[in-house]
Amino acid sequence: MGIATLNPATGELIQAFEPLTDEAIAQKIDLAQHTFEQYRHTHFAQRAEWLRAAAHILEEEKETFGQMMTLEMGKPIKAGISEAEKCAAVCRFYADQGAAFLKDIEVASDASHSFIRYQPLGIILAVMPWNFPFWQVFRFAAPALMAGNVGLLKHASNVPQCALAIESILRRAGFPEGAFQSLLVGSDKVAQIIADDRVKAATLTGSEGAGASLASAAGKHLKKVVLELGGSDPFIVMESADLDTAIATAVTARMLNNGQTCIAAKRFIVQESIADTFTEQLVAKFAALKVGDPMNPDTQIGPLATATILKELDAQVQSCLQQGGKLLIGGAPLPDTQGNYYPPTILTDIPPAASTHQEEFFGPVALLYRVPDLDTAIQLANSTSFGLGSSAWTEVEAERDRLINEIEAGCVFINGMVKSDPRLPFGGVKRSGFGRELSAEGIREFVNIKTVWVK
Ligand code: NAP
Numbered sequence: 001m002g003i004a005t006l007n008p009a010t011g012e013l014i015q016a017f018e019p020l021t022d023e024a025i026a027q028k029i030d031l032a033q034h035t036f037e038q039y040r041h042t043h044f045a046q047r048a049e050w051l052r053a054a055a056h057i058l059e060e061e062k063e064t065f066g067q068m069m070t071l072e073m074g075k076p077i078k079a080g081i082s083e084a085e086k087c088a089a090v091c092r093f094y095a096d097q098g099a100a101f102l103k104d105i106e107v108a109s110d111a112s113h114s115f116i117r118y119q120p121l122g123i124i125l126a127v128m129p130w131n132f133p134f135w136q137v138f139r140f141a142a143p144a145l146m147a148g149n150v151g152l153l154k155h156a157s158n159v160p161q162c163a164l165a166i167e168s169i170l171r172r173a174g175f176p177e178g179a180f181q182s183l184l185v186g187s188d189k190v191a192q193i194i195a196d197d198r199v200k201a202a203t204l205t206g207s208e209g210a211g212a213s214l215a216s217a218a219g220k221h222l223k224k225v226v227l228e229l230g231g232s233d234p235f236i237v238m239e240s241a242d243l244d245t246a247i248a249t250a251v252t253a254r255m256l257n258n259g260q261t262c263i264a265a266k267r268f269i270v271q272e273s274i275a276d277t278f279t280e281q282l283v284a285k286f287a288a289l290k291v292g293d294p295m296n297p298d299t300q301i302g303p304l305a306t307a308t309i310l311k312e313l314d315a316q317v318q319s320c321l322q323q324g325g326k327l328l329i330g331g332a333p334l335p336d337t338q339g340n341y342y343p344p345t346i347l348t349d350i351p352p353a354a355s356t357h358q359e360e361f362f363g364p365v366a367l368l369y370r371v372p373d374l375d376t377a378i379q380l381a382n383s384t385s386f387g388l389g390s391s392a393w394t395e396v397e398a399e400r401d402r403l404i405n406e407i408e409a410g411c412v413f414i415n416g417m418v419k420s421d422p423r424l425p426f427g428g429v430k431r432s433g434f435g436r437e438l439s440a441e442g443i444r445e446f447v448n449i450k451t452v453w454v455k
Contacts, residue, residue: 035178120148226435231388
């Protein structure tokens, strides 16, 4: 399938889009560069005003945008509406804080006056995934535009309407034509776009393969990249934890966005003494979840975004079972539907040699482990190639300190689920990527950190 809106709840093709020709891509890069030359001189106050106007549009039309997300990738409608609200919040956050994050910093040296100045780089390419089709883009666009850069978006091929809507929101908010453009192109055009001298850097949120491909194309031209890749976050529950809250949170942390979240809790690592209770209640809560039409506000789990994702997820589950894993609930696509529905699923007793341990399950499938103590929990948590997020539940201070220090991940949430927050940096280590988004760290990724030394 090329670039198209295909309803994941019904399998119906809603609209196909022609990819841009090479000539059209070149024209958009020309426009971006031309715009940058003026835009870089606009004041922070002006950029902030445009970001606030974008926030206002997002809030005013959140139902429309929510429906668009649900139609294209199947997230429950309430989640789509909240996503539009969260995008408004990140626009306001950078409108309020961006100038302070980028103001000159005085540093004493042997000069009579020396300081750091942050300046925009130019055109930044953003290659984005479909799972949070608005949020992933706005968490890049708000800081990039506030810093004085201009953006080119290559969005995932299954969310073209979202891609075009985002460009339109930013235009209507007042940003100049060319400050942010959506390029409807396939992934085969990414290397060619990065090779253009005027494109200064790139960011990609998505799979390891796509990240490696973008990083090598950018590396060939010595351009900076930020990569936000996959994860298989541990969710560790020790016996001192508030078990009811931990279990309720475990369900949300695994099932949010139909299980298709990079920072979803994917591996539940539970201390042996509470494992029976945890397991029993997790199974009951998974069984009670409402799977169905994502446009229905009561639905908790909608369809997976594409038929291929459904097939691949089921293949992972079957492979785990063939390797000796045990199924507690779910385990096969829902029958009698045209949509990509997979039920909440739990796999446990997975043999040590199974390949399952190293895989990311991008859907409503939980891997459940029992461990005797904290040492084993930490060792297991760190035993994958991923290092995105982690959540750990304990009331014991010494355990908390060890978890904070020893978990190999871009973040550790104690007694809470991993979430992104504009005020806090977001990103991973190991094969989950590098660089950070959000907060002051995020806006400083795509700027020239210029040293100024005056005698
Ligand atoms: P994907 O296939 O890697 O797609 C993401 C984006 O990369 C799409 O725009 C895609 O375009 C493009 N792309 C694919 N192959 C490419 C290549 N060889 N060169 C350049 N661009 C390429 O990712 P996905 O499978 O849809 O998304 C799920 C993955 O993203 C999961 O691993 C998830 O954990 C990760 N993710 C990470 C974060 C984070 O913040 N760390 C957030 C969300 C998702 P097309 O659609 O045209 O193929």
